[in-house]
Amino acid sequence: MARSSQTQMAVLGALSIEPMTAYALRETIRDVLGHFWSESFGQIYPTLHALEEEGHVRRRGGARARSSEFVITESGTARLIELLSEPARKVPARDGLMLRLFFGRTLGPDRCRDLLQQARAAAEGRLTEYEALLARLEAEEGDTPDWPYIRTTLRAGIHHSRSTIAWADESLAALSALPGGSPSP
Amino acid sequence: MARSSQTQMAVLGALSIEPMTAYALRETIRDVLGHFWSESFGQIYPTLHALEEEGHVRRRGGARARSSEFVITESGTARLIELLSEPARKVPARDGLMLRLFFGRTLGPDRCRDLLQQARAAAEGRLTEYEALLARLEAEEGDTPDWPYIRTTLRAGIHHSRSTIAWADESLAALSALPGGSPSP
DNA sequence: ACCTGCATGTAAGTCGTTACATGATTGA
DNA sequence: TCAATCATGTAACGACTTACATGCAGGT
Structure with a gap:
């Protein structure tokens, strides 16, 4: 649980729809989930590395390549279900x-x-x-x-x-x- | 502008209604603004000290007393108006x-x-x-x-x-x- | 030749919470 | 006298954002 499980949830969720690069991941999250969710590069890259290490995602298209897509694994899907099942943490109100x-x-x-x-x-x-x-x-x-x-x-x-x-x-x-x-x- | 101007705004706002101790401040913010705002002790105390140093609030009932109320000063009111006039910073969506x-x-x-x-x-x-x-x-x-x-x-x-x-x-x-x-x- | 967009990352800094430590006062 | 509440603070940590650094590819 190295990095925020919140970010893991969004990242795994997006990858559960289709494999993509970290860059595309951020664009997708901005464009598709943007109305209720946001992630920045500073979160996405480290999270992706952590997920890779834990075997929840796999790199495709060369580990050192400049354009490698990430694919969710079976354990990644299980992890996603686990995360989605957790109660939503309440963010302190600040309006x-x-x-x-x-x-x-x-x-x-x-x-x-x-x-x-x-x-x-x-x-x-x-x-x-x-x-x-x-x-x-x-x-x-x-x-x-x-x-x-x-x-x-x-x-x-x-x-x-x-x-x-x-x-x-x-x-x-x-x-x-x-x-x-x-x-x- | 030592501490978050957000917290300053809430603190000065609360003190603009009536003078109170730091402890009461937190209770008031929780009970009265609780539906759309929150502050923790970890924010309130340092903010209060910063505001005191800047002359925006004044201590009443002994500087070293164990129950000193804070009163907003004229410059504090000006500062509050200034803060309220700033555009509300948008908090990144995370639902x-x-x-x-x-x-x-x-x-x-x-x-x-x-x-x-x-x-x-x-x-x-x-x-x-x-x-x-x-x-x-x-x-x-x-x-x-x-x-x-x-x-x-x-x-x-x-x-x-x-x-x-x-x-x-x-x-x-x-x-x-x-x-x-x-x-x- | 150059600019824009794709792509990957790191570092620093902000903002904020939680947990802890400490002690006075008050009511049962 | 003992527990709860009032009261004041600090330290550690967590989560995120912003800004920066770097480079390739493709179009004009």
């Missing part, structure tokens, strides 16, 4: 937007409204993105056994974005009653 | 539940349904809590100038919990079609 709004009196109503507008716009953008992705993937991957699960995560994004938009609208309406003003000490 | 569901085929439908049930139950619990808190605070603090802002963060929790419940229900219905089974390699 900068909420903290700023909580101390909104100090920050001032105008800036708070700005923050809400920004949050709304960001959520709107994500919503559009998720909906487009859902439609595209429904057509492309609709038959694969992975699809129901992938769809579930996408639907989470859609639900969440919508609720953020509704909350922002409601809050903007509520705060519109307040007189504008700069930060008040 | 263990989504990752598990994404690789749900490997984890197996049964366990995925378990995860969804758990997520639903947790959201339900938070929703009840937020609603009770909202009603209580509405009565107690409804007139204070801080209330509209605090209310906004509480409403965010309510919206978010509801959307999680709706998503979980929808997903459970969608996954109920799948045949049960253990992890499939």
Whole structure:
């Protein structure tokens, strides 16, 4: 369990879909899991080496080659199942937007409204993105056994974005009653 | 800027409401901001010392006393406004539940349904809590100038919990079609 | 000839938690 | 008097990010 089992989980998961290079791994994680997961090179390479040493992945295309793909092994699949079965570790909450709004009196109503507008716009953008992705993937991957699960995560994004938009609208309406003003000490 | 400006923001924010000891600070942050923020002793004490050195907080009740309260100074308030005005730094996404569901085929439908049930139950619990808190605070603090802002963060929790419940229900219905089974390699 | 993208890695630094150590006060 | 709670801190560790260093391949 040399490196973070979190990273191992994402890496093994991605390799369970198809073999790829470390570089492609990072791109895939960014593009495909990006809405709820992230990994950096600094994590991926050491993790990959550790996994190789433990026999959970195998190098293909030359150990010293400049473009070697990693393939998940049987023990790697077992390890992945083990990791996925562990309870998700709870990441300590740290929501900068909420903290700023909580101390909104100090920050001032105008800036708070700005923050809400920004949050709304960001959520709107994500919503559009998720909906487009859902439609595209429904057509492309609709038959694969992975699809129901992938769809579930996408639907989470859609639900969440919508609720953020509704909350922002409601809050903007509520705060519109307040007189504008700069930060008040 | 010795210690994390994030922690400074939370600490100064809490002290802007009322002076308190480091110990009480941690309790307050846990109890009041706990839904979207967390701080540990290991952060709070050094941060407080740094803030004292910079003149942003002042000790009251004896420098060497065993129970000294910290009071925010004028420069501390200015610093707080400055910190609140900074753009919220985005924390890298790491949602263990989504990752598990994404690789749900490997984890197996049964366990995925378990995860969804758990997520639903947790959201339900938070929703009840937020609603009770909202009603209580509405009565107690409804007139204070801080209330509209605090209310906004509480409403965010309510919206978010509801959307999680709706998503979980929808997903459970969608996954109920799948045949049960253990992890499939 | 040069720039961009693919590819592999390391080192340093940040941020934060957990566990430990220590002691005063207070209520049962 | 004994346990719980209040109170203050430090040390060790863990997880990640960023920035840096390096080089090849392919297109213009």
